Amino acid sequence: MQTEKIINPPSGFFALVLFVASIVVAAIFLVSIPALSGILLFLGTTLILPGCIIVNPNESRVLTLFGQYTGTVKKDGYFWVNPFTAKKKVSLRAFNLNGQQLKVNDSIGNPIEIAAVIVWQIKDTAAAVFAVENYIQYVNIQSEAAVRHLANSFPYDNLEDETATITLRGGAEQVSLLLEKELNERLARAGIEVLEARISHLAYAPEIAHSMLQVQQASAIIAARRLIVEGAVGMVEMALNKLSEKNIVELDEERKAAMVSNLLVVLCGDRSVNPVVNTGTLYH
Structure with missing residues (x-):
């Protein structure tokens, strides 16, 4: 699996000044001395500007050159990179997933409705981009699977299972910690860290x-x-x-x-x- 490599490219302001100066020199050459050198200089200047990138706070750029991963820019600012690189923007901000209500059976077979709120953040941009097809969809599917597995592992309460040490209704803190741990294990492949996971809805199914x-x-x-x-x-x-x-x-x-x-x-x-x-x- 591809691991993240953080790079710090040179400032883009120097490239911007060089671009403006090159345009002026190329224009002078084309007007005063029409020659192949002037045309080539003008074409060369057009390759400077595409290499300039702007990285906002809590954002990153994942760079690839001809199919090869070259690094990730996480420092915010204005930079210049190889103009032939592909630049994919990846947000480093915290995402909030409000899961839909799921109808599942608890550990003793009672149908219940359950939903969870999950706060997650990308820690490894290379894994998020290259390890999975769509990391947002990956989070949604794996979160649903984790919530279903959690509901199947514990009873709703102690009414029918008095020996249960952890219940979905009575052990909210323990259940949240277990859900957070399982989500971190499931989402580690995509370079994603779960900051918080809590049950937002818990009830018996309408029929019972x-x-x-x-x-x-x-x-x-x-x-x-x-x-x-x-x-x-x-x-x-x-x-x-x-x-x-x-x-x-x-x-x-x-x-x-x-x-x-x-x-x-x-x-x-x-x-x-x-x-x-x-x-x-x-x-x-």
């Missing part, structure tokens, strides 16, 4: 979105109930211990069971309770 939403709601309710029960049991235990320590009331096992039942109903219920005044006892 409603069902998965119900599953998520059920999981949330179960988790909330579990937390409420744990807290209620702790509060009941604390209440019984306090009553026993301060000898407020003597409770036998049956009264304790009734109090525990009432407290759990009050603490775990999802509605406000209505007080009931009991004028009797548990035994009459």
Whole structure:
């Protein structure tokens, strides 16, 4: 694979001055002394100007001479190179790729929609020009392949795979780092470096979105109930211990069971309770 070779050609201002001077001398020769030398000098001056190139900041020129790569000009300014060289402009600015939404299956087979935003930049101009046919199209295709592979490697969340250490929804930072690493490996052939890669869209596919939403709601309710029960049991235990320590009331096992039942109903219920005044006892 062709590797980048940076060159610093001479300034183009000297060539521009030489071009103007040559035109003047050739015109004088043609007027005063019409001769073959004047015609040849005039034709020679026309080869000076095509060799002048302008390189803007964060741009480069890849030069080839008769099919041979001669070097890359990365320094911005006005330069003169061999007029017979082919000069291809390659931007060194950062590109932003907003990937389209892809419908793929996660690692456990659930259809999901996923998209990524990728920031990339050309580091090796020779590889970008000579290693691939079209480096922009190459980035687009390889980015899509990397996002698909990432989605197939991890589950959407832990609802169906509780043993998963990384999920697409919960491990955003880790997923982004893995995507960036894979993209750099895929795009290294084209001399391209990925500066940042992040998931911009992630959702269940429409055909299962409603069902998965119900599953998520059920999981949330179960988790909330579990937390409420744990807290209620702790509060009941604390209440019984306090009553026993301060000898407020003597409770036998049956009264304790009734109090525990009432407290759990009050603490775990999802509605406000209505007080009931009991004028009797548990035994009459």
